[in-house]
Amino acid sequence: METKKIYKFIILMGFVSLFGDTVYEGTKGIAGPYLYSLGASLFIVSFTAGLGEFLGYALRFISGYFSDKYKTYWIFTFIGYGLIASIPLLALVDRWDIAVLFILLERIGKGIRSSARDAIISFATSNIGRGLGFGIHEAFDRLGSIIGPLVFLASFGLTGSYKTGFLVMLIPFILLMMCLILAYKILPNPSVMEKPQDKRYDSKILYVYMLFSFFAIVSFPQYPVISYHLKMHNIFNEQIIVLLYTIAMVFDLIFSLLVGRFYDKWKFKVLFLVPIATFVLPIFAFQVSKFLAVLGIVLYGFIMAFHQSVMRAAIADLTSISKRGTVYGLFNLIFGVGYLLGGIFIGYLYNLGYFHIMIFALLSQILSMYFLI
Known part of the structure; x- marks a missing residue:
């Protein structure tokens, strides 16, 4: 496939993520205060954030395995994006337990x-640089994360109603499904884009990378937890909390x-920044200073x-074509377990005191750095 068509495909998939994140990320920043308004405790919010990330990552192992086995990459992609419809449905909810379910x-x-x-993206970007390809995709993804909160903030500001904000998210959901159909038409058989190579992959290196990823994730506080802290201590109001996200x-x-781009040039060396930044994050995020809170948001x-x-992107450089979906699933399972345990530990340690969170972050990131070395 010609390079121009590859970029067109990547951009379309970028728009899929843009509209998807407009829906999800547009409401993620307000999830903590929203559940708080329905009567949920901090532990419920933290546990929900952790469990949600666990499910979101753990199921990727199963879907990755079956998408490899049956080459059903697009079927899983369409079903998964279709479930984003549960966010606009929050407009119909008045109980925190039902909201948690959605x-x-x-x-x-x-x-x-x-x-x-x-x-699919790893196959499509095999000839243009995976760091660049995933970077472009993530840039669109984050653009949706910027647009979404602004859309929600505007609707919430005009009506003062969470429900209106959720209902508006039906529009980007429809747009994302349209873009997904167009992307599928360009590349219905994505695995043919990457040529099989004779390169042997060392499974030990992959497993060590998985351990690095787990410990890098486990002390990373999710934004609903940070936003709950900001709201509970009256550091910022709901509008500012959404704006900070x-x-x-x-x-x-x-x-x-x-x-x-740095990854394409220096590969795994750039990952040393992850444990350092993750250790510093709770130092800023769980203070009562507005200035430190903003610094924490930038670091987040x-x-x-x-x-x-x-x-x-690193996963694609550590695995063969035939196991790509499965290994991405395993990688995401590790992420999910890290998010779940992190959500539980941080929610529990928060009640014991800030110092306990810092010790937890220090120990986990020392281990993360060890496995990366």
Whole structure:
């Protein structure tokens, strides 16, 4: 396939993620305060965030395996994106437990689609540079994360209603499904894009990389937890909290393009920044200072750029074509377990005191650095 057509495909898949993140990320920043308004505790919010990420990542192992076995990359991708419809359905909810269910359904959809989608992108970008390809995709993804909160903020500001904000998200959901259909028509058989190679892959290196990823993730606080902290201590109101999430996504967008290019040049060396930044994040995020909170938001975006671009791109450089979806699934399972345990530990340690979170972050990131070395 000619390069121009490859870029067209990547851009279309970028728009799919843009509209998908407009829906999900547009409401993620307000999820903590929203559940708080329905009567949920901090532990429920933290556990939901952790469980949601666990489901969103753990299911990728299953979907990745079956997408490899039956070459059904597109089927899993379409089903997974279809479940994003659960976010607009939050407009019909008045109970925190039902809201949690819908939030988890969206995460399940992400688990179904992500490994297959990542495999598709890895095939399509094999000849143009995976760091660049995943960086472009992540940039569109983050652009949606910027637009989404602004759309929600505008509707919430005009009506003062969470439900209106959720209902508006039906529009980008329809647009994402249209773009997905167009992308499928360009590349219905994605695995033919990458030529089989004779290169042997060392499974030990892959497993060590998985351990690095787990410990890099486990002390990373999710934004619903950070936003809950900001709201509970009256550091910022709901509108500012959503705006801060938008700022985080702006930095994620910028950094994803930069670190993607750096990865293509320096490969795994750039990953040493991840444990350092992840250790520093809770130092800023769980303070009562507005200035430190903003610094924490910028750092949150920086770390997310690594999670969603180069850490994904690295998997393709460690695996063969025939196992690509399965290994992406395993990688995402490791991420999911890290998010789940992290959500539980951080939610519990938060009640014990800030110092306990810092010790947890220090120990986990020392281990992360050890496995990367």
